[in-house]
Amino acid sequence: MEFPEGVTIIPLSKEYLKKAIKLVESVFTDEEDSVRREIEASVYEKKFEKYITKIDRHTKSLEYFIAVDPKGRLMGIIGIYTLIENYKDTLWIGWYCVDKKHRRRGVGKLLLDFSITKARERNKSYICLYTSTDRNEEEAQDIYDKYGFYVTEIVHKDGYNILFRKKTL
Numbered sequence: 001m002e003f004p005e006g007v008t009i010i011p012l013s014k015e016y017l018k019k020a021i022k023l024v025e026s027v028f029t030d031e032e033d034s035v036r037r038e039i040e041a042s043v044y045e046k047k048f049e050k051y052i053t054k055i056d057r058h059t060k061s062l063e064y065f066i067a068v069d070p071k072g073r074l075m076g077i078i079g080i081y082t083l084i085e086n087y088k089d090t091l092w093i094g095w096y097c098v099d100k101k102h103r104r105r106g107v108g109k110l111l112l113d114f115s116i117t118k119a120r121e122r123n124k125s126y127i128c129l130y131t132s133t134d135r136n137e138e139e140a141q142d143i144y145d146k147y148g149f150y151v152t153e154i155v156h157k158d159g160y161n162i163l164f165r166k167k168t169l
């Protein structure tokens with residue numbers, strides 16, 4: 001695998017907001033407004049207040065980080081968030097994806113490593129996520145298995161399963 005030379009990971013800013021939403025919506029289709037609402041809430045304080053009071057009362061914090069190439073092009077994104085019920089020991093990963101044209105070059109690993117480092121720096125004991133057996137998310141299962149995110153729960157849906165995965169740090 002080619003090492004993703006020159007790729008940097010930076011916090012999502014207003015400058016990249018539209019592109020980030022477009023990327024996530026192109027990968028996770030059928031999500032209606034939830035992608036936009038969550039990503040915007042991570043950048044605008046007022047939207048975050050609305051989000052945690054009206055949309056998802058479980059969220060405690062919400063941040064996104066993006067991988068950009070040396071020319072400043074967006075390559076991938078990862079969300080890290082905490083929930084009120086377990087924020088002390090658990091960091092959650094959300095809307096994690098790499099643009100199709102930049103896959104298989106190590107950018108996904110870079111983003112995942114970055115999140116694991118953040119979780120350790122913040123003294124978390126676990127890093128959790130939910131994913132699915134949907135074809136779109138198939139490639140991620142291999143990387144999650146390799147990184148030791150074990151399946152803690154399977155929820156059966158119409159034609160696919162939702163998998164809850166957890167890694168002990």
Ligand SMILES: CC(C)(COP(=O)(O)OP(=O)(O)OC[C@H]1O[C@@H](n2cnc3c(N)ncnc32)[C@H](O)[C@@H]1OP(=O)(O)O)[C@@H](O)C(=O)NCCC(=O)NCCS
Binds near residue numbers: 097104136142
């Ligand atoms: C999962 C995803 C982020 C990986 O991004 P990426 O930049 O291609 O990942 P990397 O190049 O760093 O590869 C990391 C590992 O992923 C696995 N992987 C990536 N693409 C794969 C493929 N097509 N088939 C099988 N495994 C694959 C491999 O384990 C690879 O490690 P290896 O190169 O040592 O074999 C990307 O495939 C993606 O955006 N998928 C769609 C969205 C998604 O499923 N997100 C997670 C949902 S919760």
